[in-house]
Amino acid sequence: AQTVTQSQPEMSVQEAETVTLSCTYDTSENNYYLFWYKQPPSRQMILVIRQEAYKQQNATENRFSVNFQKAAKSFSLKISDSQLGDTAMYFCAFMTPIDGWSSNYQLIWGAGTKLIIKP
Amino acid sequence: NAGVTQTPKFQVLKTGQSMTLQCAQDMNHNSMYWYRQDPGMGLRLIYYSASEGTTDKGEVPNGYNVSRLNKREFSLRLESAAPSQTSVYFCASTLGASAKWNFGPGTRLLVL
Numbered sequence: 374a375q376t377v378t379q380s381q382p383e384m385s386v387q388e389a390e391t392v393t394l395s396c397t398y399d400t401s402e403n404n405y406y407l408f409w410y411k412q413p414p415s416r417q418m419i420l421v422i423r424q425e426a427y428k429q430q431n432a433t434e435n436r437f438s439v440n441f442q443k444a445a446k447s448f449s450l451k452i453s454d455s456q457l458g459d460t461a462m463y464f465c466a467f468m469t470p471i472d473g474w475s476s477n478y479q480l481i482w483g484a485g486t487k488l489i490i491k492p
Numbered sequence: 493n494a495g496v497t498q499t500p501k502f503q504v505l506k507t508g509q510s511m512t513l514q515c516a517q518d519m520n521h522n523s524m525y526w527y528r529q530d531p532g533m534g535l536r537l538i539y540y541s542a543s544e545g546t547t548d549k550g551e552v553p554n555g556y557n558v559s560r561l562n563k564r565e566f567s568l569r570l571e572s573a574a575p576s577q578t579s580v581y582f583c584a585s586t587l588g589a590s591a592k593w594n595f596g597p598g599t600r601l602l603v604l
Binding site: 471478481 | 523525532533534535536537540542548550580582584586588589591593595597598600
């Protein structure tokens with residue numbers, strides 16, 4: 374079974390610090406997409422960053438960057454210069470065919486990490 | 493362009509009552525999904541629809557039915573609500589393998 378594991382249920386850092394959220398996954402696919410989503414108290418799912426597995430270069434979006442280690446099946450999210458508005462749940466997910474062979478896709482989700490940025 | 497919309501935002505049901513959660517998207521996406529989110533767990537797939545007129549079961553379909561009314565709308569029905577269905581429900585849509593997913597704002601459902 375394809376799974377996503379986020380080993381840190383909760384993390385807390387001071388404003389302006391750097392924090393890294395970990396994610397590991399298990400799949401037999403060779404090409405796939407990986408995602409980090411942010412879920413603030415409003416419940417809206419907000420895409421933070423997306424990585425395509427065949428691209429070796431790590432994706433970056435402003436203060437957010439990933440460390441993608443394909444062989445280790447690891448996909449960590451680094452938030453630099455953390456801000457109070459970064460306080461949220463963060464979910465790691467990967468996109469995979471539903472049936473293993475079809476062109477229908479689904480997202481497999483980790484359990485999430487609650488990130489608290491302290492002033 | 494409203495993206496993905498869901499109604500209602502919040503609902504309280506008594507055990508055994510029925511209700512339908514509505515979802516609509518205006519991005520001309522083929523694929524639509526219903527997920528549920530429970531505390532301490534990631535989102536889990538209930539049902540999906542790869543195209544108008546087709547629906548298939550996901551990981552946790554028991555107790556639910558769906559209808560893909562047209563390309564825009566995908567509804568989720570609870571025929572006889574149970575406390576175990578207390579959850580937050582998300583509708584999502586995507587255009588095949590594009591890796592661009594859009595999510596609705598969620599429906600919080602409480603079954604007493």
